[in-house]
Amino acid sequence: MDLSQLVNDVKNSLTPHRLRHVEGVVATAVELAKQVHIPEEQAEVAAWLHDIAREWPWEKLTEASQTIEVPAGFASIPMLLHGPIAAHLGKVQYGITDEQILDAVRYHTTGRPNMTTLDMVLFVADAIEPGRNYTGVDEIRAAAAHSLQSAVRLSIDNTIRFLVDAGKPLFPLTVLTRNELLKR
Numbered sequence: 001m002d003l004s005q006l007v008n009d010v011k012n013s014l015t016p017h018r019l020r021h022v023e024g025v026v027a028t029a030v031e032l033a034k035q036v037h038i039p040e041e042q043a044e045v046a047a048w049l050h051d052i053a054r055e056w057p058w059e060k061l062t063e064a065s066q067t068i069e070v071p072a073g074f075a076s077i078p079m080l081l082h083g084p085i086a087a088h089l090g091k092v093q094y095g096i097t098d099e100q101i102l103d104a105v106r107y108h109t110t111g112r113p114n115m116t117t118l119d120m121v122l123f124v125a126d127a128i129e130p131g132r133n134y135t136g137v138d139e140i141r142a143a144a145a146h147s148l149q150s151a152v153r154l155s156i157d158n159t160i161r162f163l164v165d166a167g168k169p170l171f172p173l174t175v176l177t178r179n180e181l182l183k184r
């Protein structure tokens, strides 16, 4: 795989604001990977890749999604497609063959039941990187210091509250993810 090409493309294609976010996710994901003893490089690669399609207009996301395999239901909320599309680009453009990395990227916005440790590292890093500043973020940061599972659950609770308050649709997989975490 070609990490330097990926990093270059991310640096050259994202707005400065989004690039700062991605750099924050990379740093946080690597720290979390150390904390939970998984390979730092997996976290680093997943973090660089995760938002590569985040600024695509929804027409482009929708069009691209028609040519690739997308998990059930994702197309109903076009914004969620940026994860599966990033995973696809990771595979075909950057030669990433590690399915764990591709899955972590694919599900980084929604979560999924039985998330792997790498899934949780990316999900939580996305939620708590230093540039994040929303009500509840400090509680999620504090949880992440001792339990990634608790941090994922708190973050999902926060997202669900946000989506309900904003009158936006809620992707069912995220509810299934929360229910599964509550049972652990």
Ligand SMILES: Nc1ncnc2c1ncn2[C@@H]1O[C@H](COP(=O)(O)OP(=O)(O)O)[C@@H](O)[C@H]1O
Pocket: 077, 079, 080, 109, 110, 159, 163, 168, 169, 170, 171, 174
């Ligand atoms: N589980 C979900 N179900 C439905 N929509 C969601 C879900 N998670 C996120 N979204 C929507 O997708 C948008 C982008 O999510 P995300 O990529 O996590 O945000 P950010 O741009 O802050 O990184 C959110 O603002 C929200 O509207």
